[in-house]
Amino acid sequence: MYVVVNAGMSADGKLSDRTRSQVALSCEDDFERVDRLRAETDAILVGVGTVLADDPSLTVKDDRLRAEEGNPVRVVLDSSARTPVDASVLDGEAETVVAVTDETSGDSLDAPRERTTVVELPGDDGRVDLHALLDELSRRGVEHLMVEGGGETIASFLSAGVVDEVRVYVAPVFVGGRESPTLVDGEGFVEYVEATVNEVKPLGEGVVLRYIIE
Numbered sequence: 001m002y003v004v005v006n007a008g009m010s011a012d013g014k015l016s017d018r019t020r021s022q023v024a025l026s027c028e029d030d031f032e033r034v035d036r037l038r039a040e041t042d043a044i045l046v047g048v049g050t051v052l053a054d055d056p057s058l059t060v061k062d063d064r065l066r067a068e069e070g071n072p073v074r075v076v077l078d079s080s081a082r083t084p085v086d087a088s089v090l091d092g093e094a095e096t097v098v099a100v101t102d103e104t105s106g107d108s109l110d111a112p113r114e115r116t117t118v119v120e121l122p123g124d125d126g127r128v129d130l131h132a133l134l135d136e137l138s139r140r141g142v143e144h145l146m147v148e149g150g151g152e153t154i155a156s157f158l159s160a161g162v163v164d165e166v167r168v169y170v171a172p173v174f175v176g177g178r179e180s181p182t183l184v185d186g187e188g189f190v191e192y193v194e195a196t197v198n199e200v201k202p203l204g205e206g207v208v209l210r211y212i213i214e
């Protein structure tokens with residue numbers, strides 16, 4: 001499976017500010033780039049932290065693109081079944097897979113909404129085992145996965161060694177704050193993840209960077 005991480009960050013690497021609420025760092029042109037990427041992909045994944053903070057719908061916004069390509073499957077990494085039943089990702093607009101661990105009761109998701117599947121996977125220290133998840137998604141026909149965040153999820157994917165590319169829009173703004181989520185959170189790597197720069201492209205007032213993970 002080909003895995004692309006995509007995010008919009010500040011010039012100091014933050015995905016949001018100290019409130020951890022949804023902050024639009026991407027410019028309009030970048031949100032259009034993200035929409036095209038969503039349309040090209042088979043599935044979009046976020047962690048439940050992003051569902052709780054942003055309540056994203058993870059659908060293709062452009063009507064023509066959506067008519068041509070359809071919406072990708074939405075995937076939520078949700079070790080302990082915290083996805084609210086009224087979350088936008090459960091609105092039935094596209095198929096949704098909520099990945100919980102086998103340590104979870106899954107109570108709040110006992111009555112899955114329309115087009116929602118709860119998948120129980122092995123847990124790894126309270127987290128969904130990503131290799132097991134990717135195997136499950138492959139069985140469901142996913143060949144191209146887009147990871148939209150947040151920082152804990154991106155760290156987990158990089159740590160598991162399953163990321164092929166990182167694409168990031170860097171906005172010309174400094175957000176600051178040691179509590180502000182960054183592109184890669186988690187514990188930090190003992191062995192750094194190395195990458196090569198594949199593309200540097202000005203977009204709006206910012207720049208899109210594309211890294212290939214070695």
Ligand SMILES: NC(=O)c1ccc[n+]([C@@H]2O[C@H](COP(=O)([O-])OP(=O)(O)OC[C@H]3O[C@@H](n4cnc5c(N)ncnc54)[C@H](O)[C@@H]3O)[C@@H](O)[C@H]2O)c1
Pocket residue numbers: 006007008009014015016017020021022023025046047048049050051053054077078079080126127128129130148149150151152153154156157181185
């Ligand atoms: N600017 C952007 O592009 C962008 C994109 C997405 C999110 N965000 C921001 O990021 C913040 C949320 O990020 P976050 O890091 O708190 O949460 P997250 O979205 O990365 O979710 C993390 C949660 O997912 C669950 N999880 C299950 N299995 C996991 C695994 N294997 N690895 C990691 N997590 C796993 C855990 O409950 C964990 O607490 C919010 O502030 C949001 O606004 C910004």
Ligand SMILES: Nc1nc(=O)c(N)c(NC[C@H](O)[C@H](O)[C@H](O)COP(=O)(O)O)[nH]1
Pocket residue numbers: 006007008009022023024025026034046050054055056057058059148149
């Ligand atoms: N690329 C990007 N740039 C940003 O500045 C930003 N805040 C996000 N954040 C990802 C997050 O999950 C958002 O909430 C969705 O980009 C909104 O998704 P919807 O339109 O609801 O589908 N992503």
